[in-house]
Amino acid sequence: xxxxxxxxxxxxxxxxxxxxxxxxxxxxxxxxxxxxxxxxxxxxxxxxxxxxxxxxxxxxxxxxxxxxxxxxxxxxxxxxxxxxxxxxxxxxxxxxxxxxxxxxxxxxxxxxxxxxxxxxxxxxxxxxxxxxxxxxxxxxxxxxxxxxxxxxxxxxxxxxxxxxxxxxxxxxxxxxxxxxxxxxxxxxxxxxxxxxxxxxxxxxxxxxxxxxxxxxxxxxxxxxxxxxxxx
Amino acid sequence: xxxxxxxxxxxxxxxxxxxxxxxxxxxxxxxxxxxxxxxxxxxxxxxxxxxxxxxxxxxxxxxxxxxxxxxxxxxxxxxxxxxxxxxxxxxxxxxxxxxxxxxxxxxxxxxxxxxxxxxxxxxxxxxxxxxxxxxxxxxxxxxxxxxxxxxxxxxxxxxxxxxxxxxxxxxxxxxxxxxxxxxxxxxxxxxxxxxxxxxxxxxxxxxxxxxxxxxxxxxxxxxxxxxxxxx
DNA sequence: GCCGGATTATTGTATAGACAATATACGCAT
DNA sequence: ATGCGTATATTGTCTATACAATAATCCGGC
Numbered sequence: 001x002x003x004x005x006x007x008x009x010x011x012x013x014x015x016x017x018x019x020x021x022x023x024x025x026x027x028x029x030x031x032x033x034x035x036x037x038x039x040x041x042x043x044x045x046x047x048x049x050x051x052x053x054x055x056x057x058x059x060x061x062x063x064x065x066x067x068x069x070x071x072x073x074x075x076x077x078x079x080x081x082x083x084x085x086x087x088x089x090x091x092x093x094x095x096x097x098x099x100x101x102x103x104x105x106x107x108x109x110x111x112x113x114x115x116x117x118x119x120x121x122x123x124x125x126x127x128x129x130x131x132x133x134x135x136x137x138x139x140x141x142x143x144x145x146x147x148x149x150x151x152x153x154x155x156x157x158x159x160x161x162x163x164x165x166x167x168x169x170x171x172x173x174x175x176x177x178x179x180x181x182x183x184x185x186x187x188x189x190x191x192x193x194x195x196x197x198x199x200x201x202x203x204x205x206x207x208x209x210x211x212x213x214x215x216x217x218x219x220x221x222x223x224x225x226x227x228x229x230x231x
Numbered sequence: 232x233x234x235x236x237x238x239x240x241x242x243x244x245x246x247x248x249x250x251x252x253x254x255x256x257x258x259x260x261x262x263x264x265x266x267x268x269x270x271x272x273x274x275x276x277x278x279x280x281x282x283x284x285x286x287x288x289x290x291x292x293x294x295x296x297x298x299x300x301x302x303x304x305x306x307x308x309x310x311x312x313x314x315x316x317x318x319x320x321x322x323x324x325x326x327x328x329x330x331x332x333x334x335x336x337x338x339x340x341x342x343x344x345x346x347x348x349x350x351x352x353x354x355x356x357x358x359x360x361x362x363x364x365x366x367x368x369x370x371x372x373x374x375x376x377x378x379x380x381x382x383x384x385x386x387x388x389x390x391x392x393x394x395x396x397x398x399x400x401x402x403x404x405x406x407x408x409x410x411x412x413x414x415x416x417x418x419x420x421x422x423x424x425x426x427x428x429x430x431x432x433x434x435x436x437x438x439x440x441x442x443x444x445x446x447x448x449x450x451x452x453x454x455x456x457x458x459x460x461x462x
Numbered sequence: 463g464c465c466g467g468a469t470t471a472t473t474g475t476a477t478a479g480a481c482a483a484t485a486t487a488c489g490c491a492t
Numbered sequence: 493a494t495g496c497g498t499a500t501a502t503t504g505t506c507t508a509t510a511c512a513a514t515a516a517t518c519c520g521g522c
Contacts, residue, residue, distance in 0.1 A: 270506075
C-alpha cells in the first residue's frame with residue numbers, strides 16, 4: 001500500500017533511470033500527469049518535487065520539468081568513527097596519546113591549515129594491541145576552550161569532540177603517501193610504507209574547530225563510497 | 232522572499248544544529264507549530280517532512296517528531312571524470328591504451344571481482360604528456376555487448392561507458408598501495424611508490440556492468456569529500 | 463497483576479481551489 | 493529584423509478540510 005505520490009515518483013524515476021526519458025527531455029506538465037494518474041495537482045507536485053530535490057530533474061516556471069544531466073559524480077562516503085568500527089569487528093580498541101601540547105598553529109603539521117592557538121595532539125589508534133592508524137590533530141582553543149580540561153585516556157580526541165562539539169561543515173581530503181620514519185615507528189611498520197592519508201577539517205558555522213590528519217597502514221584499510229543501493 | 236515552509240525548515244534546522252534541540256528531543260507537534268507560525272498544517276508538514284527526508288529528524292505516528300541521532304558521517308564524495316578534470320585545469324588530456332583483450336573474468340585482476348566474459352583493457356591517463364593514472368578495467372560483455380566495437384582513441388573506456396551506458400548503482404573502494412613494477416613502468420615512477428587506489432564497480436539494476444581499478448601517483452592526486460558547505 | 467480491546471494523539475496522504483512568481487512566446491511599433 | 497510590453501503557460505506556495513494509519517495509553521475483565 002505505497003502512497004500514490006510515492007508510486008508516481010518511482011514510476012517517473014524508473015523511466016529516467018531506464019533510459020526511456022533521456023537527459024534534457026521534458027516531462028509531462030503537472031496538469032497532464034494529474035489526469036494520467038487521476039489525482040490532484042498537489043499529489044503530482046509532491047512526487048516531482050521529490051525528484052527535483054534529489055537532483056534528477058530540474059523545474060522551471062513556465063518552461064516545464066526536464067530530466068537533469070547525469071549527476072553521476074556525487075557518491076556518499078561513509079566516514080566511520082574508528083573506535084566504533086573496531087569494536088564492531090569484535091576487537092578491543094585503544095587510543096594511545098604520544099604527544100600533547102598547547103601551541104600556535106604555525107608549529108603543527110602545515111597540512112592541517114588551521115590558525116591561532118591550538119591544542120595539538122599526536123597519537124595512534126590501536127586494535128587488539130596492534131596500531132593501525134596514526135593521528136595528528138589540532139583543535140582550535142578559541143573555538144573549543146574547554147578541550148584543555150579533557151582527558152584522552154579511554155577516548156581519542158576525535159571521540160571527545162564528537163561527543164561535545166557539534167559541527168556544521170566538514171571536508172575530507174584523501175590521498176596516498178609514504179610514511180615518514182617517525183610515523184612508521186609509531187605504527188610499527190617499515191619506512192616509506194604506502195599509507196592512506198585522510199585530512200579532515202570541520203567548522204561550526206564558519207568557525208574552524210579542528211583539523212586532523214590520519215594515516216592508515218597500506219591496504220589494510222579501505223574506505224567505501226556508494227551510490228544507489230544504500231545498503 | 233523565501234517561502235514560509237522553507238523558513239520554518241531552516242528555523243528548526245538551525246535550532247537542531249545549534250544544539251538548542253538535542254538528539255532525542257521531541258519537536259512541537261504540527262498543531263502547535265501551525266499556531267506558532269500562523270499557517271496551515273500542510274505548510275508545517277512540508278517543512279518537517281523535508282527535515283525527515285534529510286535524516287535530521289524521525290517521525291512516528293502518535294508518538295511525535297524527534298531529533299535524530301548525530302548523522303552517520305555520510306559525506307559527499309565528488310568523483311570526477313578524469314578527462315574533464317584535466318581539461319578544466321587547462322592541460323591536454325590523453326588516454327593511451329596498453330592492452331585490450333576479450334577473456335574470462337578469471338584472468339583479470341582479481342580485485343575487480345567481476346564474472347563471465349569481459350573486455351579487459353589496461354591503459355594510462357595522461358595530462359600534458361605526463362602519465363598520472365594507471366587504469367585496469369573489465370567490462371561485462373553480457374551486459375554491454377556493443378563495447379566490442381568501441382574504439383578507445385580519443386576517449387578512455389570510462390568516458391565511452393559514461394556516454395553510452397547508464398547505471399543505477401556504484402561502489403568505490405579507496406585504499407593506498409605500493410605500485411607493482413609493471414604499473415610503475417607505465418606511470419614512469421619508481422617501484423613501490425605510494426599510490427591511491429580506487430576500485431569502482433557499477434551496476435545497472437543489479438547487473439554488473441564494469442569494474443575498474445585506477446592508481447594515482449602518490450600525493451599528486453587528492454580526492455575531496457564534503458559535508459555542509461556544498462561549494 | 464496481566465492481557466486484550468477501545469480510545470486517542472499524532473503523523474500520513476489526499477483533495478480542490480486560489481493566488482503568486484517567472485520565464486517563454488507573441489504581437490506590435492519602430 | 494529589433495526591441496519592448498503584454499499575454500500566457502507552468503511551476504511555487506498556501507489554505508482549509510477530510511479521512512487513514514499507526515502506536516501509545518487507558519480501562520475493564522479476569
